[in-house]
Amino acid sequence: MALKITVIGTGYLGATHAAAMAELGFEVLGLDVVPEKIALLESGRTPMYEPGLEELLRRHVAGIEGSSGRLRFTTEWSEVAEFGDVHFVCVNTPQKQGEYACDMSYVDSAMESLAKHLDKPSLVVGKSTVPVGNAERLAARIAELAPAGSEVELAWNPEFLREGFAVQDTLHPDRIVVGVRSERAEKLLREVYATPVTEGTPFVVTDFPTAELVKTAANSFLATKISFINAMAEVCEPAGGDVVKLAEAIGYDERIGPKFLRAGIGFGGGCLPKDIRAFMARAGELGADQALTFLREIDSINMRRRGQMVDMARDAVGGSFLGKRVAVLGATFKPDSDDVRDSPALNVAGQIHLQGGQVTVYDPKGMDNARRLFPTLAYADSAAAAVRDAHVVLHLTEWREFRELDPVALGEAAAEPLLLDGRNALDPAVWRAAGWTFRAMGRPTA
Numbered sequence: 001m002a003l004k005i006t007v008i009g010t011g012y013l014g015a016t017h018a019a020a021m022a023e024l025g026f027e028v029l030g031l032d033v034v035p036e037k038i039a040l041l042e043s044g045r046t047p048m049y050e051p052g053l054e055e056l057l058r059r060h061v062a063g064i065e066g067s068s069g070r071l072r073f074t075t076e077w078s079e080v081a082e083f084g085d086v087h088f089v090c091v092n093t094p095q096k097q098g099e100y101a102c103d104m105s106y107v108d109s110a111m112e113s114l115a116k117h118l119d120k121p122s123l124v125v126g127k128s129t130v131p132v133g134n135a136e137r138l139a140a141r142i143a144e145l146a147p148a149g150s151e152v153e154l155a156w157n158p159e160f161l162r163e164g165f166a167v168q169d170t171l172h173p174d175r176i177v178v179g180v181r182s183e184r185a186e187k188l189l190r191e192v193y194a195t196p197v198t199e200g201t202p203f204v205v206t207d208f209p210t211a212e213l214v215k216t217a218a219n220s221f222l223a224t225k226i227s228f229i230n231a232m233a234e235v236c237e238p239a240g241g242d243v244v245k246l247a248e249a250i251g252y253d254e255r256i257g258p259k260f261l262r263a264g265i266g267f268g269g270g271c272l273p274k275d276i277r278a279f280m281a282r283a284g285e286l287g288a289d290q291a292l293t294f295l296r297e298i299d300s301i302n303m304r305r306r307g308q309m310v311d312m313a314r315d316a317v318g319g320s321f322l323g324k325r326v327a328v329l330g331a332t333f334k335p336d337s338d339d340v341r342d343s344p345a346l347n348v349a350g351q352i353h354l355q356g357g358q359v360t361v362y363d364p365k366g367m368d369n370a371r372r373l374f375p376t377l378a379y380a381d382s383a384a385a386a387v388r389d390a391h392v393v394l395h396l397t398e399w400r401e402f403r404e405l406d407p408v409a410l411g412e413a414a415a416e417p418l419l420l421d422g423r424n425a426l427d428p429a430v431w432r433a434a435g436w437t438f439r440a441m442g443r444p445t446a
């Protein structure tokens with residue numbers, strides 16, 4: 001009989017995983033403790049913008065015309081426990097307020113609520129990003145609480161999806177990593193992932209601590225690459241070098257590779273910043289803090305970039321933002337997402353606002369979330385409206401829409417044709433040819 005899957009938590013990770021499992025042919029039951037989220041998902045919609053996800057949901061959510069009917073949702077733990085053979089726990093692990101450590105309370109409470117109802121053999125699979133050591137602790141807790149005792153097992157299966165590519169990354173992962181303690185758990189997970197879509201995908205079987213560490217190590221490496229190139233940009237600026245050329249040239253070395261070497265205002269979002277901080281905090285608890293002191297520097301290079309963008313903009317408008325209209329293109333932490341968590345773009349916009357600039361923000365998808373987080377900023381309905389009468393334009397999130405803007409028309413609408421590219425994604429030659437003064441982080445002024 002085919003395995004039945006449940007997915008606990010319906011954020012980016014959970015909603016995508018649930019829909020992807022249904023796409024792979026499984027009967028899936030998703031759970032969230034927020035009834036409004038469930039109501040939205042049941043109508044084939046999501047609370048966040050994620051390309052392709054709503055289409056995938058509508059293909060499978062029961063009750064939607066023409067759907068496979070394989071995906072349902074509930075708020076009831078007992079229903080989930082009764083339904084599933086394999087339970088994926090996909091809840092959030094945010095940074096604790098005022099601390100580096102990560103907040104495990106959502107994972108703990110999800111695992112406990114589920115375990116109490118598990119009265120038949122089942123596999124609980126943690127997918128959330130957690131500090132190393134938690135899988136071991138949670139395995140003991142589940143064994144203590146589950147009525148089926150040792151018939152219930154835990155496994156850890158970290159998820160590497162990127163926002164904006166969540167569907168693609170889930171259906172076509174680079175690798176599948178499973179931390180297991182028994183052959184039975186490994187067999188079940190192989191069965192879950194033994195689909196034509198994932199055929200040929202490396203399947204790495206390991207222990208609990210390694211599985212947990214793979215995720216934090218991968219994110220730390222990515223953060224390090226970004227801060228490395230941003231550090232190079234900091235040196236290029238006074239030296240007159242061009243960090244974009246530099247990145248291209250070092251990226252041809254296959255050992256380095258071209259990806260994640262785009263210099264600019266740095267990384268943000270709900271993952272990289274908090275993951276490297278939680279990793280440092282955990283290494284400290286393990287007595288290995290020295291091993292990760294470099295991550296403190298990675299974090300400070302990253303945070304410094306935001307201030308440097310503000311300084312660059314202030315210098316460009318003559319040393320003070322007072323009386324200056326500043327157009328900010330981009331509010332989300334990256335394109336193809338409406339997520340503004342720890343967004344470098346909004347941080348820069350907020351700093352300029354605090355220094356007296358009249359900031360107007362436009363973002364293709366992040367306006368509602370940005371308004372909620374920064375209600376004191378002004379918002380425009382289009383890039384052209386934001387740029388109208390601006391003394392300086394800051395390009396802070398590299399949406400495709402911004403690369404397709406008409407520099408000539410915008411130059412006529414702006415008070416000053418002055419553009420600063422905080423993402424190194426626009427073509428300086430095109431903007432300069434249209435009469436703009438174009439500056440970019442880590443690149444020569446002209």
Ligand code: UDX
Pocket residue numbers: 159160161162163164219222226259260261262263264265266267268269270271272333334
């Ligand atoms: C990241 C990891 O990539 C993913 O594997 C993990 O599962 C979750 O965390 P995500 O947060 O969606 O994914 O974003 P990512 O694409 O990694 O970008 C993170 C930030 O780095 C963004 O703010 C982006 O603008 C910035 N970035 C990325 C750069 O500044 N330069 C680059 O070259 C690449």
